[in-house]
Amino acid sequence: MEPFAKERVITLAEKNLLGYKVCKGTREACAEEISHWVLNGDHPRWLACLNPHSFVTARKDDAFRKALNNADLLIPDGMGIVLASRILGGGLRERVTGSDMFQGVHERLNREGEGSVFFLGSTEATLAAIRKRMAKDYPSIRVAGTFSPPFKSEFTPEDDELMIKAVNDVRPDILWVGMTAPKQEKWIHRNKDKLNVKFIGAVGAVFDYYAGNVKRAPAWARRVGLEWLYRWIQEPRRLWIRNVISTPIFLGGIIKEIVRTIFPTKIRR
Numbered sequence: 001m002e003p004f005a006k007e008r009v010i011t012l013a014e015k016n017l018l019g020y021k022v023c024k025g026t027r028e029a030c031a032e033e034i035s036h037w038v039l040n041g042d043h044p045r046w047l048a049c050l051n052p053h054s055f056v057t058a059r060k061d062d063a064f065r066k067a068l069n070n071a072d073l074l075i076p077d078g079m080g081i082v083l084a085s086r087i088l089g090g091g092l093r094e095r096v097t098g099s100d101m102f103q104g105v106h107e108r109l110n111r112e113g114e115g116s117v118f119f120l121g122s123t124e125a126t127l128a129a130i131r132k133r134m135a136k137d138y139p140s141i142r143v144a145g146t147f148s149p150p151f152k153s154e155f156t157p158e159d160d161e162l163m164i165k166a167v168n169d170v171r172p173d174i175l176w177v178g179m180t181a182p183k184q185e186k187w188i189h190r191n192k193d194k195l196n197v198k199f200i201g202a203v204g205a206v207f208d209y210y211a212g213n214v215k216r217a218p219a220w221a222r223r224v225g226l227e228w229l230y231r232w233i234q235e236p237r238r239l240w241i242r243n244v245i246s247t248p249i250f251l252g253g254i255i256k257e258i259v260r261t262i263f264p265t266k267i268r269r
Contacts, residue, residue, distance in 0.1 A: 017081070017084065017085055017088070017090050017092070018055060018084060018088075018253060018254070018257060020050055020055075020068060020069065020074060021069070021074060022050055022074050022075070022076050022081065022085070022092065023073050023074060023075050023076070023096070024076075024085075024090070024091045024092045024093055025093070025096075026093055026094060026096070027094065027096050027100045027101075027104060028104070030073065030075060030096055030100075030101060030104070031100070031101055031104025031105050031107075031108060032104075032108070033073070034047065034073070034101060034104075034105050034199055034201075035104075035105055035108040035109060035112075037198055037199050038105070038109065038115060038173045038174060038198050038199050039109075039112065039114070039115075041198040041199065042198075043198075044192050044193070044195055044197050044198065044199070044200055045072040045073070045198070045199055045200070046071055046072055046073070046188055046192055046199065046200035046201065046202070047071060047072065047073040047074075047075065047098075047101060047199070047200070047201045047202060047203075048067065048068050048071035048073075048074050048075075048185050048188075048202050049074075049075055049077030049078075049097070049098050049181075049202065049203070049204070050068060050074050050075065050076060050077060050078070050081055051076075051077045051078025051080065051081060052078050052080040052081065052246055052247055052250035053078070053181075053246040053247075053250075054068070054077075054078075054181050054182065055081075055246075055250055055253070056245075056246040056249045056250055056253075057181070057182055057246070058182070059249075061182055063182075063186050063189070064181075064182035064185060064186055066189065067182070067185040067186050067188065067189035068185060070189050071185075071202075075096040075097070075098075075101070076092050076094075076095055076096055077095070077096065077097050077098060078095070079095050080247070080250055081095075082094065082095050084250075084254050087254060087258070088254070088257055088258065088261070098201065098202075098203035098204060098205075098206045099203070099206050099209060099216065101201060101203070102176065102201070102203055102206050102210065105174070105199075105201075106134075106137070106138045106141060107138075109138070109140070109141055109173075110137075110138040110139070110140045110141050111140075112140075113140045114140070115140075115141050115142070115173050115174065116141065116142040116143070116144040116170075116171075116172045116173050116174070117134070117141060117142070117143055117144060117172055117173065117174040117175075117176060118143075118144050118145045118146065118147070118166075118167050118170065118172035118174070118175045118176070118197070119131075119143070119145075119146045119147075119176050119178070119207065120146075120147050120149065120163060120166075120167065120175060120176070120177050120178070120179070121147075121148070121149065121176075121177055121178035121179040121184065121207055122148060122178050122179075122207045122208070122211075123148055124148045126207055126208065126211045126213060127146040127147075127148055127207075127211075128146075129211035129212060129213075130143075130146070130207060130210055130211050131143050131146060133210060133211070133212075144170040144171070144172035145166060145167070145169075145170045145172065147163060147166040147167070149163055149179065153183070155183075155187065160187070160190070160191055163187075163191075164191055164194050164195060167195055167196070167197065168194075168195065168196045171196050171197070172197055173197065173198050173199065174197065174198070174199050174200075174201070175195060175197045175199070175200045175201070176200075176201050176203055176206070176207075177200060177201065177202050177203065178203055178204055178205070178206060178207030178208075179204070180204050180205070181202070181204055184202045184204060185202050188200050188202055
């Protein structure tokens with residue numbers, strides 16, 4: 001592996017894709033940039049994922065919207081985001097998922113022979129499975145710790161303090177947060193400046209994928225943009241709101257943006 005360059009790998013972002021600055025780098029470039037932060041950074045940077053459901057959710061959640069806009073790297077996790085960019089004349093090259101970053105960053109750090117990680121979220125059983133698999137897949141990366149937070153919709157200041165202390169006591173390079181959106185993004189945005197880490201990734205379902213709780217769609221389905229359908233078949237009750245309600249609202253937002261582009265003086269936000 002070539003040494004990491006001192007300058008940033010990613011220099012451009014989609015300036016206004018439905019109101020968000022979305023990274024238009026490739027999977028490889030994004031993973032390389034994060035690895036650069038981990039090996040050379042001096043303050044926390046963090047990643048969030050944008051998909052049609054999170055876009056729709058953020059319309060009615062100011063804290064979530066602010067968190068997404070604050071992320072150092074906002075990746076197009078949903079195929080709908082990539083299609084929206086293409087329809088609106090944007091420059092997104094490809095879908096980049098939280099799983100892509102999880103795997104890509106770990107592969108790079110494992111080859112470098114350094115780096116430590118902390119997993120915050122999910123259950124003790126899932127965290128134990130992750131720790132076991134990490135030792136096999138990435139033996140050069142140290143799992144500094146794990147923490148299963150209380151299962152509740154909102155955390156108290158005391159909850160936050162307990163989680164922050166668990167992380168800071170072991171000072172990992174990377175903090176992966178898997179609490180599902182929008183809770184994980186709002187937690188990171190609220191507490192990132194209190195954490196002694198170099199990178200924080202809000203990766204949600206990646207914990208369940210990696211632990212083997214949920215099977216990820218095969219590569220061919222991911223390539224053609226049908227991972228959403230594969231996931232829906234596996235978890236219909238949990239994902240029906242995302243696919244039946246959020247997707248049509250997201251499509252409506254794209255149509256509105258197209259009309260606004262054609263008739264800029266007649267359509268107001």
